[in-house]
Amino acid sequence: MGLTAEVTKTPFLSLTEEELTAALDHAGLLAFGAKLPEIAYRLVHQNGQFDLGSLPGVGAHKRARLAELFELGALEILEAEPSWDQSVRYAFRLRDGAVIETVLIPHHGLWTACVSSQAGCALRCGFCATGKLGLLRNLEVHEIVGQVLTVAAHSGKRISDLVFMGMGEPLQNEAAVYKSCAILASTKGAQISQKRMVISTSGIVPAIRRFTAAGHRMKLVFSLGSAVPEKRAQLMPIQRTYGFESLLDSIREYGASRGGKHVTLEYIAIRDWTLGDEDIEAIKQHLVGFKFILNVIPLNPVDPELAAPTLEEVRAWTSKLRPLGFPVKIRRSSGRDQGAACGQLGTSLLKQGQTFRRSVEAV
């Protein structure tokens, strides 16, 4: 299947309400229906009806024009696998044949969508299934927004939280990610507060600085991997481009911009790798100058050289951190039994022997 999608119509899900209004005005469709943009936006983004032909109170001629102007479809669901913990892993096939994954995760009666920002990923983190696929391409705005709306429509759940922890490095697709956040926050749309949107980054330092300078309301979390610089460089090759100290500086700047609130660092627990006394010493030595929460995530094995620890091993190690005075959480990933965990998406594709092209922009 070809890799270039033939898109002649404007993807409806890529438009803010203001852009939709301008497009309808340009097409002469606002003359007798100033409320048309709002009605259309609510129908699709709030009611999950991916059919402008069912717009209430809109004449047949106008509906036909809308169908000519806009491409509007839910993403094609390849799989929707429920897990023991009520999370559901979705695999979507995009127009060009790329497959991406999204996870719907329950938490205290609310629902989070863990979305992908790229098809595959170029950054090759050693603990991550997606990294082993390579990068096919950045996702477009409508493909990011479409994940959330399709999952909501399919599950019948109202999504209150969004995390960019699926496939891809979100800060290598900044513009599309930020626009998607704005669209999904619209009061005429999905109404997900930007304060409840989390973007996880492996450490794209210039983009972190741009994020901080822009004053976005979404939250960044940082994938630390390990606090020993040499180990981190092995686990996360991005560090060869953006060094450990510059990453920590950018995190300090981000923390300061949030009024000194705790910054979340994600730490991967790997047996015989990141659970030693030297790792505790490195945390004491390097993670200074800002307040942080350490989320310790037991590895889901994707590489024979990296072994998953038992929960007891992780607990024993984190108990040594408690006296250091910062919050430590052991975070068990939702949907662990089916490879639907953070950094694990794409596992099913790997099992099928699929790989994406390596990006020429790879680190």
Ligand code: SF4
């Ligand atoms: S952990 Fe994130 S940045 Fe690293 S390879 Fe996986 S998807 Fe890419």
